[in-house]
Amino acid sequence: MVPKPPEGHKWKEVKHDQEGTWLAMWQENINGAYKYVMLAANSDIKGQSDYKKFEKARELKKYIATIRKDYNKELKSEVMAERQRATAVYLIDQFALRAGNEKGEDEADTVGCCSLKFEHVTLRPPDTVVFDFLGKDSIRFHEEFKVDSQVFKNLKIFKRSPKKEGDEIFDRLTTSSLNKHLSNYMNGLTAKVFRTYNASWVMSSLLKEMKSEGTIPEKVKDYNNANRKVAILCNHKRTVAGGHAAQMEKMGDRIKALYYQEYRIKQMMLDLDPKLKKKKGEAYFALKEGIDDEWVKAHQDAMVEEQREKIRKKFEKDNEKLVAEGQKEMKPKELDERLKAADELADKFKDERKRKKIEAEGKSPSIEKFEQQLEKLDTRIATMKTQSEDREQNKDVALGTSKIDLKRKWNLLANKTRAQNYIDPRLTVVFSKKFNVPIERFFSKTLREKFEWAIKSVDENWEF
Structure with a gap:
């Protein structure tokens, strides 16, 4: 049933969009920007959306081994488009790079793997890659990683002359074509799902190893330490507050x-x-x-x-x-x-x-x-x-998010996006119940309403 418009007005259009999460929209008369009336964070539909998002990430664990096997094989493909795609999936999976040109309704445009340009990547033989670009929320992403020798070789090829500054590294790949390829493995799989999967998988692995003892504040610190590790592995940084x-x-x-x-x-x-x-x-x-x-x-x-x-x-x-x-x-x-x-x-x-x-x-x-x-x-x-x-430890980390293969991730580690966006909230509930820490220490009132489905659905033995 279509609701009545405000008195003296009429709807410009009535849309039936199964994918949309907004209820109404209008174009404001100053800058011409579009404004949306969104679903409340604690609405049933929004809760179902969050549940499906994390269940989609859980489903990926059935296919991740096959995906990794395939992209490692395609790193040497004679078809350059396949080689570029395999290299991109490797970077997205292993280092939690965003795909780029992929945004949600509440996110700004992002620079990521598929939109990397010549000047964003520096190669240091034999196997170190330095990334330097403005990522999500215009925060500088400046990191260096040791990569597989074939990946290093591929990036060297992708930067080969006549390419120059301003040219794309992955000139035969787009985010949409990458996501279309990934959907062949699993219905609805996109590059973005990797971040949710890897964030939750690492957090789950940390919780299994954890033996948190002591006072409530000490246990909260243990949780935040794990959360911080995931955030760092997912490259989630923020500017240190001025104060x-x-x-x-x-x-x-x-x-x-x-x-x-x-x-x-x-x-x-x-x-x-x-x-x-x-x-x-x-x-x-x-x-x-x-x-x-x-x-x-x-x-x-x-x-x-x-x-x-x-x-x-x-x-x-x-x-x-x-x-x-x-x-x-x-x-x-x-x-x-x-x-x-x-x-x-x-x-x-x-x-x-x-x-x-x-x-x-x-x-x-x-x-x-x-x-x-x-x-x-x-x-x-x-x-x-x-x-x-x-x-102090969390001063430049936006707590929590995603990443992978623990040994590899630990090496990266040696060298508060927010947790609710990428880490399955049920893992926080597991920690809360397992170590007898009130859930209020982790979730604000708004988040407790938003994640009511998670709080009520699992016990301390639940696994991602």
């Missing part, structure tokens, strides 16, 4: 602040029992490396200023409440009185620095209570360090 360095510095200061808290508690323990220094050793009570007297002074000043700011904000909020209730505001004198608490904290820190001694604080302080506080701080520090390492 990354500042964020890491801020996180480092927060970790130092926790270490300083531990230092203060240990000094309080010494205040209660000086013999502990001999028992536990002098190093136990020393400041952590990277924390010196200058840092301590700056941190203490910041703590005092933070307390002052909290007092001011509380004073303003209390005054707003009084006015709202029809009462008189408190006078500035009251604020001065409240701020004395911050002044006392500043005096205490100054006295500690002068005497080089920190006295035990709190209600009925005891060694046991302090040790319990240290234990909690240790957990917080471990969690923050894990998060910091994870963030």
